[in-house]
Amino acid sequence: MFYRFAWFIMRTFFTLLGLRMENVHNLPEKGAAIVVANHVSNWDPIVVAISFKRPIYFMAKAELFENSFLARILTMLNAFPVKRGSADRAAIKNALKVLEKGQILGIFPEGQRNKTGEDLEAQSGAAMLALKTGVPVVPVACIGTDRKLPIGWLKPLKVKVGKPMFLEEFKGQKINSLMLKEVSEQIMYEINLLLQK
Secondary structure (H helix, E strand, O other), rough: HHHHHHHHHHHHHHHHHEEEEEEEHHHOOOOEEEEEEEOOOHHHHHHHHHHOOOOEEEEEEHHHHHOOOOOOOOHHHOOOOOOOOOOOHHHHHHHHHHHHHEEEEEEEOOOOOOOOOOOOEEEEEEHHHHHHOOOOOEEEEEOOOOOOOOOOOOOOEEEEEEOEEOOOOOOOOOOOOHHHHHHHHHHHHHHHHHHHO
């Protein structure tokens, strides 16, 4: 209920700011999927979430949950904590539950905000979850969210959605570090393609 209310308010707000959402139909209407996006500002989870009618369950850095009030709000917005820089088993377990229920998981593969625009090496979490569950990965590019809010944005504000990645060539293979690196690089490549178009 709270998620839908917040979704409506923020969707209306960003629509008035001129947010354009391209190819949102690429997200499957049913079944689990992992939405992966670039991350340049704190607005990215919001613009990604409001671009789709299906609710998205985002991994968010654990530090945000240290404040009990903020933790409650984030939980009502379908976010759950992940400890960065470590294999957080609790976060992986939560992510697998989301996908097992046929829902949409949201991940920023870079693992942190990329304020400089340089190429950061993707973390392996999204690749591992996709390979483990066999669900499609949907690349998303957030464009223009690095501008200061809200008045005077001159840069186009867009969310561009790529075609689902089904990773068929990896099915049935044993997951190893080399495979995780290759899939992570593929994911970032597809996101960067959207950013350049």
